[in-house]
Amino acid sequence: DGVVAEPAATIAVAAPTQAPAASMEPKVNRVIITNPAPNVEGNNTQRDLNPPAGVQLKPMYESLIGYDPVTGDLTPQLAKSWSIEPDGFSIRFQLQEGVRFHGDNGEFTSKDVVLAHDQHVRPDSTHSHRGVYAAATMDVVSDYEIVFQMAAPNAEILRLISELNMSSMDISSAVDFAKIGEPSLITRAPAGTGVYQYVSRKQGENVLFERVPYKHWRLEADFPELEFRWISEASTRLAGLLTGETHITQLPEDQMAEAANAGMVTAQ
Numbered sequence: 358d359g360v361v362a363e364p365a366a367t368i369a370v371a372a373p374t375q376a377p378a379a380s381m382e383p384k385v386n387r388v389i390i391t392n393p394a395p396n397v398e399g400n401n402t403q404r405d406l407n408p409p410a411g412v413q414l415k416p417m418y419e420s421l422i423g424y425d426p427v428t429g430d431l432t433p434q435l436a437k438s439w440s441i442e443p444d445g446f447s448i449r450f451q452l453q454e455g456v457r458f459h460g461d462n463g464e465f466t467s468k469d470v471v472l473a474h475d476q477h478v479r480p481d482s483t484h485s486h487r488g489v490y491a492a493a494t495m496d497v498v499s500d501y502e503i504v505f506q507m508a509a510p511n512a513e514i515l516r517l518i519s520e521l522n523m524s525s526m527d528i529s530s531a532v533d534f535a536k537i538g539e540p541s542l543i544t545r546a547p548a549g550t551g552v553y554q555y556v557s558r559k560q561g562e563n564v565l566f567e568r569v570p571y572k573h574w575r576l577e578a579d580f581p582e583l584e585f586r587w588i589s590e591a592s593t594r595l596a597g598l599l600t601g602e603t604h605i606t607q608l609p610e611d612q613m614a615e616a617a618n619a620g621m622v623t624a625q
Contacts, residue, residue, distance in 0.1 A: 383579055383580045383581070385580065385604065386580070386581050386582055387580065387581070387582035387583070387584055388580045388582070388583050388584070388604050388605070389584045389586055389597075389602070389603040389604050389605075390583070390584065390585050390586070390603070390604065390605045390606070391585075391586045391587075391588045391594045391597055391598075391603045391605070391606040391607075392412075392585060392586075392587060392588075392606070392607055393587070393588070393589050393607070394561065394587035394588075394589055395409075395410040395412070395413055395587070396410055397410050397483075398410075398413065398542060398558075398560055398561070399540075399541070399542065400414070400540040400541060400542060400544060400545065400546040400547075400558070401476065401539070401540040401541070401546075401547075402414050402418060402524040402527045402529065402546070403473050403476035403477045403482075403484060403524065403526070403527065403529070404476045404477070404479055404481070404482045404483070404484060405482075405483060405484070406484070406523070406524040407483070407484055407485040407486075407524065408485070408522050408523040408524060408525065409523055410523075410524070411522075411523030411524025411525070411527065412523050412585075413564050413585055414524070414527070414546055414549075414555075414564070415520075415523055415524075415527070415551075416551055416552070416553040416566045416583055417459070417546065417548075417549040417551040417553050417554055417555050417566060418527035418528060418529065418549035418550070418551050419434050419435050419520070419527070419528060419549065419550045419551050419575075420434050420435065420518065420519055420520040420525075420526055420527055420528065421434060421435050421436040421439075421450060421452075421470065421518050421519075421526055421528070422434055422436060422439070422515060422518050422519035422520065423519065423520055424519045424520045424521040431515055431516070431519050433453075434453075434519075434520065434575075435452060435453055435456060435465060435528055435550065436450040436451065436452055436453070437451050437452065437453050438450075438451045439451070439515075442504065444507075445510065446507045446509065446510040446511065446514075447504055447505060447506050447507045448504065448505045448507070448514070448515070449498075449502070449503075449504045449505075450470075450502070450503050450504070450505070451501065451502055452465065452466070452467065452470070452500075452501040452502065452503065453465065453501075453574070454501055455574065456550050456574050457550065457571070457574065458530040458532070458533065458548045458549065458550055459530075459533075459548035459549060459550070459551075459554040459555070459569060460533065460548050460554070462530040462532045462533040462548045463530070463532050465528065465530075465550055466500040466501065467495075467497045467498075467499065467500055467501065467502070467503045468497075468500075468531045469528050469529065469530060469531050470495065470503050470526075470528065471495050471497065471503075471531075472529065472531040472534060473526050473527070473528055473529070474490055474493070474495050474526075477490040477491075477526070478490050478491045484524070484525075486517055486522070486525050489511065489514065489517060490526075492507065492508040492509060492511075493505050493506060493507050493508065494506045505518075527549070528549065528550060529546070529547040529548065529549050530547055530548040530549070532548075533547040533548040534547045542558070542560050545557075545558075546558075550574075551569075552568065552569060552573045552575075552576045552577070552578045553566035553567060553568055553569065553578060553583050554566060554567060554568075554569050556582075561587060562586070562587060563584055563585060563586045563587060564584070564585045565582065565583075565584050566582065566583045566584070567581060567582050567583075568580070568581050568582070568583075586603065588606075591607075591608055591609050591612055592612070594606040594607070594608065595608055595612050595615065595616060598616065598619075598621065599615075599616070599619050
C-alpha cells in the first residue's frame with residue numbers, strides 16, 4: 358500500500374526498514390512520515406483539498422479509478438470497469454459491489470459518487486478541478502452504475518478521476534457526511550473505504566490513521582497505524598530520521614549525503 362506523489366524538487370528518504378510480509382509482525386506499530394506542512398489543511402477532500410495537498414487524507418480514501426505507479430496504467434478500483442458512451446466522451450462506470458465504508462456507514466453505491474461530484478462543483482469549492490466537474494452531470498442508472506455525462510470531450514478526464522490526482526473524486530460516505538454535516542477542521546473527515554481509517558488531526562501538527570479492523574476488500578495494510586507529521590524545517594526532518602523518531606521524509610539535495618552516510622535508502 359503506497360501513496361502516489363506528484364514530482365517534487367525534494368527527494369524521499371526512507372529509513373532501512375523492510376516492509377513485513379503478511380505472516381510477519383511489523384517492526385514498528387506506527388509508521389511516521391514527515392513532510393512540510395501542506396498549503397491548505399481540511400477534512401473535506403473534494404471541496405477544499407487540491408492536489409498535492411490531498412495526500413493528507415489519501416490513506417483513508419479510494420478513487421473510482423486506480424493508478425499503477427510502475428506502469429502508469431489506469432486500473433479498476435471502486436469502479437470495476439468503464440466504457441465510453443456513443444457520444445464519444447461521456448463515461449459509463451460499473452461500480453464495485455459490497456465495498457464497506459469505515460464505521461457503521463453502510464456500503465459504497467452511486468449516491469457516494471454523486472456526493473463527491475456535488476462537493477466538487479459547489480460555489481464555495483476551491484478545488485482546482487471544479488471547472489472540469491462543473492462541465493459534467495451525473496446520470497444514476499442504478500446503485501452500481503453511473504454515467505458521467507460530459508458536455509465536451511476531455512482527454513484528461515480519466516486521469517483526473519483516478520487516484521493519481523490525490524483528492525480528485527476521492528469517495529467518502531454520503532451516510533456519514535449527513536451525520537457530520539459540512540466537514541471542517543473542527544469535525545472529523547467523513548468515512549472512506551481505504552485500508553486506513555481516520556483517527557485524529559491536530560491542525561498544523563499531524564493526521565493519524567489506523568488500519569481498518571476487518572478484512573479490507575482490496576488490500577491489507579502492513580502497519581497498524583500511519584501518521585503524517587508536518588515539519589517545515591528540512592534539518593528537523595533529517596534529525597528525526599537519523600534518531601529513529603520518524604521513518605520516511607523528504608529532504609533537499611544538499612542534505613542527502615548525511616542521510617545516505619547513515620545508511621538510509623534514498624529514492625528520487
